Amino acid sequence: MTSVEIEEELLRCMRCGECQAVCPTFSVTGREGEVARGKLRVIKALFQGDLDLDAGVAEKLSICLLCKACCTACPSGVRVDKVIAAARKDLADRRGIPFKKRAVLWGLEHPRIFSTAASGARVLGILPRRVSIQIPSRDAVPPERARVIFYAGCMINNITPEIGDAVETVLEKAGYRVERIKEACCGIPAHYAGLHDRAKKLAEKNLRKIKKNRIVVTACPTCAVGLKEYPEFFRGKLREKALDVGRRTYDFAEFLDASKLGDSLGSLNMRVAFHDPCHALHGLGLAKESRSLIKAIHGIKLVEMEQRCCGFGGLFSFEHPSFSQTINDGRVKDIMASKADAVVTSCPGCKYYLQEGIRRGRQKTEVIHLAELFSRGIR
Numbered sequence: 001m002t003s004v005e006i007e008e009e010l011l012r013c014m015r016c017g018e019c020q021a022v023c024p025t026f027s028v029t030g031r032e033g034e035v036a037r038g039k040l041r042v043i044k045a046l047f048q049g050d051l052d053l054d055a056g057v058a059e060k061l062s063i064c065l066l067c068k069a070c071c072t073a074c075p076s077g078v079r080v081d082k083v084i085a086a087a088r089k090d091l092a093d094r095r096g097i098p099f100k101k102r103a104v105l106w107g108l109e110h111p112r113i114f115s116t117a118a119s120g121a122r123v124l125g126i127l128p129r130r131v132s133i134q135i136p137s138r139d140a141v142p143p144e145r146a147r148v149i150f151y152a153g154c155m156i157n158n159i160t161p162e163i164g165d166a167v168e169t170v171l172e173k174a175g176y177r178v179e180r181i182k183e184a185c186c187g188i189p190a191h192y193a194g195l196h197d198r199a200k201k202l203a204e205k206n207l208r209k210i211k212k213n214r215i216v217v218t219a220c221p222t223c224a225v226g227l228k229e230y231p232e233f234f235r236g237k238l239r240e241k242a243l244d245v246g247r248r249t250y251d252f253a254e255f256l257d258a259s260k261l262g263d264s265l266g267s268l269n270m271r272v273a274f275h276d277p278c279h280a281l282h283g284l285g286l287a288k289e290s291r292s293l294i295k296a297i298h299g300i301k302l303v304e305m306e307q308r309c310c311g312f313g314g315l316f317s318f319e320h321p322s323f324s325q326t327i328n329d330g331r332v333k334d335i336m337a338s339k340a341d342a343v344v345t346s347c348p349g350c351k352y353y354l355q356e357g358i359r360r361g362r363q364k365t366e367v368i369h370l371a372e373l374f375s376r377g378i379r
Contacts, residue, residue, distance in 0.1 A: 001086040009083050010044045012076045019070035024309040024327045025063050033060050036070035036080045043087045058091055065313030066192050068282035092194030101193050108154050108185040147177045148215045153223040154185050155348035163348050166375035167219045173378055174260040181209040186226035189314050200233040207241050219252040219371050221280035221347050252371055253289045253346045258296035266379040267298035273305050273340035277347030290346050290370055297377045305334045312353035328357040335365055342366040344373050
């Protein structure tokens with residue numbers, strides 16, 4: 001985002017305060033500095049040279065999950081997420097980023113090391129052990145059927161691999177030939193941390209791995225947002241490729257047509273609540289798709305909850321654990337109040353963090369990904 005574009009966005013803010021009603025961090029503190037309106041005032045002061053970029057300002061800009069809820073709520077359409085990401089880039093260029101963030105980002109860029117660390121964390125009980133689920137037998141898929149690339153992303157590859165198993169099972173049952181690529185991180189964590197150049201390198205790696213005219217399906221809304229935003233990094237032919245990939249990238253919830261599963265889709269006698277991932281709802285505009293899919297499974301009773309962030313926010317939960325857990329506690333209370341047998345979500349990060357919150361609260365409600373729900377329904 002150029003300085004001219006940033007200035008235009010800052011001028012569009014009417015300071016109406018609509019963002020207060022949807023901001024997860026504001027819900028914790030009630031402080032103006034935690035909400036989009038307050039952050040835009042800080043960024044405007046920085047932009048005009050009226051404020052120094054000190055540690056206090058850096059901390060203030062870091063207390064945001066970039067969930068995009070304020071973008072949806074803003075009557076003026078201010079792209080708050082883009083402005084904050086641009087401010088963080090300036091911050092990273094001038095002050096660097098905290099060691100903890102650097103360490104996690106380095107791990108994401110070195111998948112083998114990250115995978116080994118995740119395995120060790122499971123053994124130590126820091127991360128939940130891999131869930132064992134019943135995967136129906138996979139029939140051989142005839143070669144004439146459409147090919148799709150399944151882009152798993154860091155969370156599914158390293159923390160919740162059972163989701164990847166479920167996605168491949170369901171897509172193959174729906175008649176697709178599923179391919180995997182030697183993928184890199186989608187780049188969103190680096191981009192949102194202000195490391196624009198590192199995010200661009202990761203984007204370029206993925207673009208070069210994705211074959212022309214291939215459909216890309218991901219079960220992580222954040223990855224979908226990241227892949228669709230690749231054109232912002234490039235010019236020329238690589239931008240053309242990025243635009244094409246963005247148009248052909250789908251979240252699992254919007255791609256799956258339940259009718260293609262035919263008689264293989266059975267029934268499940270369950271009461272489930274659905275948790276909307278922020279990036280699915282506010283980044284991709286997906287709300288009806290997941291619910292329509294859930295209702296396609298006979299025997300399911302869907303319970304609605306208030307829309308609320310789970311508190312994960314990727315690196316946010318590592319940088320601000322107390323803040324993150326407080327937001328998470330509120331969401332867990334919603335889940336308990338729903339009296340659902342299980343809570344379903346379409347994001348691996350949300351699944352992981354909701355599981356952690358439920359375990360921390362010594363509750364037993366199950367958390368499953370939408371793809372896992374469908375894999376259970378396949379007979």
